[in-house]
Amino acid sequence: xxxxxxxxxxxxxxxxxxxxxxxxxxxxxxxxxxxxxxxxxxxxxxxxxxxxxxxxxxxxxxxxxxxxxxxxxxxxxxxxxxxxxxxxxxxxxxxxxxxxxxxxxxxxxxxxxxxxx
Numbered sequence: 123x124x125x126x127x128x129x130x131x132x133x134x135x136x137x138x139x140x141x142x143x144x145x146x147x148x149x150x151x152x153x154x155x156x157x158x159x160x161x162x163x164x165x166x167x168x169x170x171x172x173x174x175x176x177x178x179x180x181x182x183x184x185x186x187x188x189x190x191x192x193x194x195x196x197x198x199x200x201x202x203x204x205x206x207x208x209x210x211x212x213x214x215x216x217x218x219x220x221x222x223x224x225x226x227x228x229x230x231x232x233x234x235x236x237x238x239x
Contacts, residue, residue, distance in 0.1 A: 132208050135162060136200040138216055143200070146182065146211045151202055159193040166208050182211045197227060 133151040137144050137160075147166040154161030167183055186192070 131204050132166065132206070134201075134203045134205050134209070135160075135194070136202075137194045137198045138200060139198060141216055143214050143216050144182070144211075145209075145214075147205075147208045154193060156193055158196050160196060160199055160202070161191060161193055163191040165189070165211075168208070168210055179211045181213060195227070 130149060133148050135144075135146050135148060135151060146162070148162045149164035149166060150162070152161050153159075165182075165186055167179060
């Protein structure tokens, strides 16, 4: 895939949050300054002049209104792709449904726990 230098990259970020799968588009994605987090800036949404309004994308616009940048825990990231064209952002229910049981966060680097030498 060849990319022109003047072309700005578009990233599709898929992550989970509270039993839902978020699919968003952003202009900047990086590892960030906080250890264990992905930094996402400049969310991209479709044009408001479209005749068909996507309720899921409108919900995302409302949720992220006024947000300059946000951080996603690395264990919540499903996938990050650099794409040629922006699609519509959406929120869908995860396959697990609305389970109250959440995975316990695992440290990125193994360390010595209590009772280990």
